[in-house]
Amino acid sequence: MTSRRLGWLSTALVVAGIAMLGASLALGPARGASAPSGWGAGGMMGGAGMMGGIWNGRASAPGPGESGFVAGTPAAPRVVRIVATPQLRFLPDVVTIQAGETITFDVTTMGPTVHEFMVGPAADVAADTAGTPEIADIGMMQTRSLTYTFTGPGPYAFACHVTGHYEAGMTGTITVQ
Numbered sequence: 001m002t003s004r005r006l007g008w009l010s011t012a013l014v015v016a017g018i019a020m021l022g023a024s025l026a027l028g029p030a031r032g033a034s035a036p037s038g039w040g041a042g043g044m045m046g047g048a049g050m051m052g053g054i055w056n057g058r059a060s061a062p063g064p065g066e067s068g069f070v071a072g073t074p075a076a077p078r079v080v081r082i083v084a085t086p087q088l089r090f091l092p093d094v095v096t097i098q099a100g101e102t103i104t105f106d107v108t109t110m111g112p113t114v115h116e117f118m119v120g121p122a123a124d125v126a127a128d129t130a131g132t133p134e135i136a137d138i139g140m141m142q143t144r145s146l147t148y149t150f151t152g153p154g155p156y157a158f159a160c161h162v163t164g165h166y167e168a169g170m171t172g173t174i175t176v177q
Ligand SMILES: [Cu+2]
Pocket: 084, 088, 114, 115, 116, 160, 161, 162, 165, 170
């Protein structure tokens, strides 16, 4: 009787284990692909890794038309957080600003694919013009920042120019209100 119960119990535990394994695999390339160096060493799950590395503690500040909106200035830029994904997309891919605002973009790469973040006049961003403000080589789980003042009439855009990414649609739009 007792051993039979134990048998059922261990079966249940195995099933639960498989279910958990499946769940972690289902998280997909964004997290799964980082496993080889991350899990064993505890690097990814460590306090500094998760909280200090991926998220720097800053959330996007309210945008124009949202409650609590304060226009960004050179002395106090408004923070806009952007995530660069392994699917070669920016989230969000539309950022609304007020004319003249200064914005600090906190750009985080999720997953193993390295990205760039270029922002400025749409024509320069499309053409990858030298001198256009850019963060290069944002590695896995890194957050890096770029501050830009939108003084001109626009249109403005942002993009990633790692080989093939722009062509795959890794672009975003700045909407000036
Ligand atoms: Cu990219």
